Amino acid sequence: MSLVVYMAALPLVAAAMVLRRSRTTPRTPLTVPTRATAFLGAVCFTCAAPATLAAVNRATGIPNVGAPITYSSISAFSCSLIILLIHWRGGPRERIRRQVRLSIAVYGALVVAICVLFALADARTERLTDLDTYYANTPFMREMIVLYLTGHLASTIVLSVVCLRWARDKVTGLLRIGLRLILAGLLLDVIGFELAKVTAVMARWCGYDLDVLSTTVAPPAASLGALIYSAGFVLPRLASAAAERQSLAGYRALKPLWSALRDLTTTPQAEPRWWQLWWQLPSSRLYLLEANIRDALLQLTAQFDQHVGRAAYAAAVSRGASAEAARRDSEKAMIIDGILRASGQTDGSPDPPANFRITLDLVDLADAVTRVRALAPDQVQA
Structure with missing residues (x-):
């Protein structure tokens, strides 16, 4: 499992490196958000790998401390996707700044809440692959799990709605391809990750065991979905020069x-x-x-x-x-x-x-x- 997750992180690291701005290249409004999104996506996958979780737990001496770190990185990644979409959409600078600040404030509060809930919870048994379902009924851990899933689902809904509106416009070329990739990745993320995780957690609440959805189905679906919709954001930036008249x-x-x-x-x-x-x-x-x-x-x-x-x-x-x-x-x-x-x-x-x-x-x-x-x-x- 760790190898699969690490391999999913590599293309995002490569994208962040390719998008690196040279000294003669201007800092455009999309440069930093695009690189940040690719980098945070790679951080999410790296943190979520069982090998990374075990190493972090051993290094800190705190069982399961890798969980809030992973959930916080997922929340930061969700926030970066919204910020990237805000810059991609464009508009007056003041409105862009206001929307970016609001997104950071909301997801910043979410990260703080995740950390506080973990500190209050009793999670002494280390779980590297099934923490969501194992602690689904544990006070404070339950709320922490619900919060990170809700935050990620909210960003997915926002992105889907905006991209569907754009898809109805007469967009062509790389922007059209990018929108289709984003929608395909989001659909896979909702069905393969969110639905699987929520179903497995709710099954635990009802006394059933559907952990296989959370441990086997959700991780590869999340990896593939994130790669697809991240490619949808990055592709127009990587190939925009080829789309214009280069002469x-x-x-x-x-x-x-x-x-x-x-x-x-x-x-x-x-x-x-x-x-x-x-x-x-x-x-x-x-x-x-x-x-x-x-x-x-x-x-x-x-x-x-x-x-x-x-x-x-x-x-x-x-x-x-x-x-x-x-x-x-x-x-x-x-x-x-x-x-x-x-x-x-x-x-x-x-x-x-x-x-x-x-x-x-x-x-x-x-x-x-x-x-x-x-x-x-x-x-x-x-």
Whole structure:
């Protein structure tokens, strides 16, 4: 069992290492949450292995102390998944910070409660594989087990609901593949881990023995499920460069857009120095520039006005454009208006949309921004 769990942890460790940020790469909003999620997933598997539990118990001299450590790491992993989803969804920075703080506060309190309940419980008999069912009727241990299962189930439900909503949108490419992987992993986690664990614990409450569900079915299902939905989060980050136009022409086309954005936000300007460019491939330069632009656009969300987008959508439809083309015009108009407002070229208070995701081709957006910036100030106001 320990070998299986350790092998499940290895791909997550590898993902965390691959996602490591170099000194010339900007710290994007998704970099830290993605690495933290992969790392915490590996910690969960490592802590849950019977060999690790036995080693921790021996090192501390406290029977079963590995249990609250494992349950706390599972809670931290559940919290990291929600935080990653919050950053992936995007939106105004203040709202993101508020949601992240709330998630950390809730799961932080859960971790504290798990540790306190274990300290109050009488769990002197070491159990490495069947602790959940063995202590299912023990005061305080029972509550501790219910708490960690509830916390993990809550994060699973939240992720499933949000991903199902996204799946109904017209998302394509790696994001679509990622969403499908997340949903498949969550389904396996709910059925194979949560349902098996809860059934085994409740069976103990009713005087029956279904420990095989908790000891044999749940661990491999949890390992496989976590690997699948973690891959769903990590895959778009690992292969995003391959999904975009990786060419020197694309890099040059995006430079005017970055020039319009770089002084309007606090996005780190981590472009390579001139003496580093000679060995970097055009695709690497393009990826770095796209990351800077996307981060800057996310920071400008508060300057967007959804009324401008609606007006642009209506104008495009009246010209006979398709719904998809009208949607692109709407998004493009909101972004350009936001850039002009942030630079002081237009007046008025913005009315930002509640949810905004960048779906435009950045080269098309760069062309539109270049045309608008070439206009005289009075033409821009018009």
